Amino acid sequence: MTTALNSLRQRGFADFSATAPEALDHRRHWLMRAQNFSTEWIEFDEGSAAASFDSGFEALIVGVRGSVRISPANDRTLPAEVPADSIAITPAGAHSILGEPGSACVVIASQRTDLAGRRVLNAESYTEPDPRILPAGQPFRRTSALRGIQVLAFNDIMASPERPRLKMLQTDTLSINLVDYQGPRDRRMLSPHSHTSFEQGSLAVTGNFVHHLRAPWGNDANTWADDEHLPAPSPSLVVVPVEIIHTTEGVGEMRHVLFDIFSPPRADFIGNGWIFNARDYAPSHENTAS
Incomplete structure (x- = not known):
């Protein structure tokens, strides 16, 4: 590509x-x-x-x-x-x-x-x-020190009612989205999007996926690229660059578990109240990731 x-x-x-x-x-x-x-x-x-x-x-x-x-x-x-x-x-x-x-x-x-x-x-x-x-x-700091290792079961991480597909978690410098579902993703409800100031890692843990990737067109047609529909079995990782339009589709009847990874943490998701443990952190300086 x-x-x-x-x-x-x-x-x-x-x-x-x-x-x-x-x-x-x-x-x-x-x-x-x-x-x-x-x-x-x-x-x-x-x-x-x-x-x-x-x-x-x-x-x-x-x-x-x-x-x-x-x-x-x-x-x-x-x-x-x-x-x-x-x-x-x-x-x-x-x-x-x-x-x-x-x-x-x-x-x-x-x-x-x-x-x-x-x-x-x-x-x-x-x-x-x-x-x-x-x-x-280090865009965020703990509101109280993490004095030990904190272990959370997937089932203990609650999704926000506004984003029920995604279970979101953060640290001081990272945030992740966890999707965990049975069977194929509804192809009528994919979510192509891009990012202007950070990369996204998508880690396939269980199941088979297809990463749909599209490079935006500029004035120079010599830089244009065909869309890519990248098969991604588990385990695998794709790192999506800035500006590349992307969405991921789970295919097949099996269980699908995928993590999206961001650093710095998604300040937009935190600001919307979507991240499960956001109350454990406070901004240490302005974070403008989008």
Whole structure:
């Protein structure tokens, strides 16, 4: 797919089941990034050692299969079990993750400090930053300190009545939308849209999807691109650049679980009262993401 006029990068995509993993201590890792965040899909086998991550701000751990145990590097915070279909919010700092055989989880973070030398699948796309993308910064702060690891089951995260399809959650530098539904998405009710100042990551966790992508036309017809209808099985991640029109369709009769990822957090969603845990945060400076 050719990039849109003035776009600095193409969309990023990886189907993890069709992409060789990074093998570390009997674990399998698929690590991708956007300009302001990274996602790391981790699978554990018999004999796997603990994985680790270190984030300058809060991070999100999504339980995918089985159960994983998160342990902070300091001994002042208790470990936490993160079963499938749950999300953990971890305080800033270093943590380890140990999974039972066959388990899997995803680490989502805006500013990891431990990725030097790691294999990032789409690293070459980020040799040059896109100046249109707002920096992650630290746009929000906790109204009271997160003193331990907070674990929320998917079913405990309530959707707003105004946006019943989306369960929304935030941290100090991230926000996510969770969709979880059975069967195909109604093709008469898709939601094509674009963003002017941030990228969107769409992480397919369960089910099969199609990402519909359209590059806007500018005056120069040589930059025009055909629409793309990108098959996306689970697990996979697409990173949608600024200005690209996009929507995602779950296909087939199975369960569909998908996370949309943003950094900085979606101030428009927060302002509308759509984010489940927004009361846990207050703005630390103006956030204008749209």
